[in-house]
Each structure stands twice: as structure tokens, then as C-alpha cells.
Amino acid sequence: MSQWPIPDEQTASVEPVSADGQLVSEAEYWQDWYNTGDLSYEWNNGRLEEKPVSDFETFQVYLWFLELLRHYLRLQPIGKLVALEMGFRLALRSGTVIRKPDLAVVLDTNPVALDLTHSSYHGVFDLCVEALSTEKPAYVHRDLVVKKAEYAAGGVPEYYVLHREHGNLAFYGRTRGSSVYSPLPTEGSGDDRLVRSRILPGFQFRVSDLIRRPDLDAIRRDPVYSSFVLPEWTRAEQEQVQAEQARLQAEQAQAQAEQARLRAERTQAQAEQARLQAEHDRDKASRERDKLSRERDEALAEARREVAARAALEAELASLRNRSS
Incomplete structure (x- = not known):
């Protein structure tokens, strides 16, 4: 069973009675009516006005x-x-x-x-x-x-x-x-x-x-x-956006620098390949020249040998003719 007292219906339905329109002096208003708890009143030239x-x-x-x-x-x-x-x-x-x-x-x-x-x-x-x-x-x-x-x-x-x-x-x-x-x-x-x-x-x-x-x-x-x-909130938000934009710009610049570095490396690699190819081509050309020179020298030597052999053969034939005559 509840231990709290149960108010009767009459007590529960009691509402503060308004004193709107009541005549009071200014002194009475300040003392008794200015800070009343239930209803708030203003004072109009001697008369209470409920707010x-x-x-x-x-x-x-x-x-x-x-x-x-x-x-x-x-x-x-x-x-x-x-x-x-x-x-x-x-x-x-x-x-x-x-x-x-x-x-x-x-x-x-x-x-x-x-x-x-x-x-x-x-x-x-x-x-x-x-x-x-x-x-x-x-x-x-x-x-x-x-x-x-x-x-x-x-x-x-x-x-x-x-x-x-x-x-x-x-x-x-x-x-x-x-x-x-x-x-x-x-x-x-x-x-x-x-x-x-x-x-x-x-x-x-x-x-x-x-x-x-x-x-x-x-x-x-x-x-x-x-x-x-709250302009400081807006400024902070703008500063955050600007900082994020700066970060993205820095990342973009870094990416562009990395791309430029890679392009430079590719260019350098291509230049190195071109240099190596040029050296290979020079070496190949040099080898071909050396080969041609050797072949030319061998051909000249062979021609000399043939000339010498013919000369020796002609000399031998001339000697034989001299002996027979």
C-alpha cells in the first residue's frame, strides 16, 4: 500500500486565483506582488495586470x-x-x-x-x-x-x-x-x-x-x-578546408615531382640505351672495318702470291727454253 498521502479531488484541482485588476499601491506591489510565485503581475498606475x-x-x-x-x-x-x-x-x-x-x-x-x-x-x-x-x-x-x-x-x-x-x-x-x-x-x-x-x-x-x-x-x-x-567556428572550418586544400596541393605537387623524376629517369635510361646502342654500333662498324681490312690484306697477299708464282713459273719456262735451244 502506498505510504504517500492521497490528496482529495478538491485539493488537486485548486488553481491560483488571479488578482488581475486589483487596486494596490506601488509600495504594496513591490512588497507583495512583484515576486509572487504562482502568477506574474505588472502594475499599471495602481492596478495589477496579470502577465x-x-x-x-x-x-x-x-x-x-x-x-x-x-x-x-x-x-x-x-x-x-x-x-x-x-x-x-x-x-x-x-x-x-x-x-x-x-x-x-x-x-x-x-x-x-x-x-x-x-x-x-x-x-x-x-x-x-x-x-x-x-x-x-x-x-x-x-x-x-x-x-x-x-x-x-x-x-x-x-x-x-x-x-x-x-x-x-x-x-x-x-x-x-x-x-x-x-x-x-x-x-x-x-x-x-x-x-x-x-x-x-x-x-x-x-x-x-x-x-x-x-x-x-x-x-x-x-x-x-x-x-x-560563431564566426570563429566558420574561420576554423575555413582554415581546416584551406589546410586540407594545401595538403592536397602539396600531395599533388609531390606526385607531379615524382612523375617528373620518373620521366627524367626514363629519359636518362633512354639516353643510356642510346649511348650503349651507339657504342654497340661503333664496335660493330669497327669490327666490320677490321674484317674488311683483313679480307683486303688477305686478298692482296693472295694476289701477290699468285703474281710471284706466275713469275717463278715463267722464269722456269724461260730457263727450260734456253736449255733446249
């Missing part, structure tokens, strides 16, 4: 974008990423709000440094990112309209809204001297257009990539991202 949870696919968009920002700031350490429900206070003409962006960046040039021991930020973020929840129209309105106006009026230089659908993606920036947002400049058209940050030099991304979310190996090879996503 909604995005769907899983939008969360994947958020993670992909977070990874892109992490790679950028690793290579260009000009600021720090902030997440984990860290809030900041905006004193606006319409009232004070405390917002907890899903993701934020504090640049090193920000006049208010990020205190590593604080659970809230006492300045104004340089970039705020919200992962949009479309569960209720009010959530969509809050991120795309209300927070857009608040962040712009509060001095947040750039504001991005992420979502799994193209139509709910938004990327805003404040121009110098303006307290309202306008869409960040893009390059190209359609969903493949490039968005470029003004406050993060060189940081850019394709809108369509937020939906497709190509893997790390693909984006590091993509010219859009290759300058800040």
Missing part, C-alpha cells in the same frame, strides 16, 4: 531570438541581457507603470548601470521584447498598443513583439527627438525582409527566420548572421 503566458510555438520564437541576441552580445559585448521577470518603472504623464518585459537589453552606455544584486532595474531598458499572447484580445491590445505607447513615451529606444505568426510580429524604434515609435527600417520586402537594429550595430535578422527558426549550423553559414554567430 499572460504565450503559447509554446511563440515561446520557441522567443528562444530562437534570445539565442541570436546571446551570440551577438558574446561577440559584441556592448550590453547585458535581462530576463527572468525583471521589472522596471516608467513615470509617464498618464501615470506610473511597472513593466516586466519578457526580454530586455541594457547597454553599457546606459546612464543607469545594471546592478547584478538587484531583482529590478532602476533605469530604462534600451531594448524591450515581448512574446505576444493571443489568448485574449486584451493581451494583444496591451502589447501592441498600450505597451508600445508606454515604452516609447518612457524612452525605450527599441521595442520588439514576437509571435509565431507573421502578422503579429512588430519591430519599433524611436528616432532622435521623438517620443513615439516608427517601424525599424528594413531591407527587402515581404516576410524575407531584413530588420536592422539601430542600437545594436550589426545586429540583423530575417523576419521569416523567426518563423522558420533555422538551426545554428545554418545561420552561422548565412551571410545575414555569419558576422556575429
Whole structure:
């Protein structure tokens, strides 16, 4: 039998009760509601606003974008990423709000440094990112309209809204001297257009990539991202390819040198054969000349012998004629 207590049905189905819309003072918010465990709340001029949870696919968009920002700031350490429900206070003409962006960046040039021991930020973020929840129209309105106006009026230089659908993606920036947002400049058209940050030099991304979310190996090879996503991997890979090419070229050069050596050896062997053949031909010609000379000498000697024999015979005949007469 199990030794663990079995909760009754009523206890198992208890869910935290939302305090969305409840009126509390700012002091009460910071003390009792800022770090509540079950539900997360922002504070809008005296009223609690429950922070909604995005769907899983939008969360994947958020993670992909977070990874892109992490790679950028690793290579260009000009600021720090902030997440984990860290809030900041905006004193606006319409009232004070405390917002907890899903993701934020504090640049090193920000006049208010990020205190590593604080659970809230006492300045104004340089970039705020919200992962949009479309569960209720009010959530969509809050991120795309209300927070857009608040962040712009509060001095947040750039504001991005992420979502799994193209139509709910938004990327805003404040121009110098303006307290309202306008869409960040893009390059190209359609969903493949490039968005470029003004406050993060060189940081850019394709809108369509937020939906497709190509893997790390693909984006590091993509010219859009290759300058800040693991360029050292790409350099090492290129160096390895170059080293392999150099090795192959060295082997090819060695093979060519070996072929040249073999050709030289063949040429030398042919020359040696030609020399030996010439010597053989000379020796043969010399032997033939010697043979001809011997045959000529023998013929001359034989002719001399014949002449001498005839002369001796003629002398003997002449002697015989003299004696008979």
C-alpha cells in the first residue's frame, strides 16, 4: 500500500486565483506582488495586470531570438541581457507603470548601470521584447498598443513583439527627438525582409527566420548572421578546408615531382640505351672495318702470291727454253 498521502479531488484541482485588476499601491506591489510565485503581475498606475503566458510555438520564437541576441552580445559585448521577470518603472504623464518585459537589453552606455544584486532595474531598458499572447484580445491590445505607447513615451529606444505568426510580429524604434515609435527600417520586402537594429550595430535578422527558426549550423553559414554567430567556428572550418586544400596541393605537387623524376629517369635510361646502342654500333662498324681490312690484306697477299708464282713459273719456262735451244 502506498505510504504517500492521497490528496482529495478538491485539493488537486485548486488553481491560483488571479488578482488581475486589483487596486494596490506601488509600495504594496513591490512588497507583495512583484515576486509572487504562482502568477506574474505588472502594475499599471495602481492596478495589477496579470502577465499572460504565450503559447509554446511563440515561446520557441522567443528562444530562437534570445539565442541570436546571446551570440551577438558574446561577440559584441556592448550590453547585458535581462530576463527572468525583471521589472522596471516608467513615470509617464498618464501615470506610473511597472513593466516586466519578457526580454530586455541594457547597454553599457546606459546612464543607469545594471546592478547584478538587484531583482529590478532602476533605469530604462534600451531594448524591450515581448512574446505576444493571443489568448485574449486584451493581451494583444496591451502589447501592441498600450505597451508600445508606454515604452516609447518612457524612452525605450527599441521595442520588439514576437509571435509565431507573421502578422503579429512588430519591430519599433524611436528616432532622435521623438517620443513615439516608427517601424525599424528594413531591407527587402515581404516576410524575407531584413530588420536592422539601430542600437545594436550589426545586429540583423530575417523576419521569416523567426518563423522558420533555422538551426545554428545554418545561420552561422548565412551571410545575414555569419558576422556575429560563431564566426570563429566558420574561420576554423575555413582554415581546416584551406589546410586540407594545401595538403592536397602539396600531395599533388609531390606526385607531379615524382612523375617528373620518373620521366627524367626514363629519359636518362633512354639516353643510356642510346649511348650503349651507339657504342654497340661503333664496335660493330669497327669490327666490320677490321674484317674488311683483313679480307683486303688477305686478298692482296693472295694476289701477290699468285703474281710471284706466275713469275717463278715463267722464269722456269724461260730457263727450260734456253736449255733446249
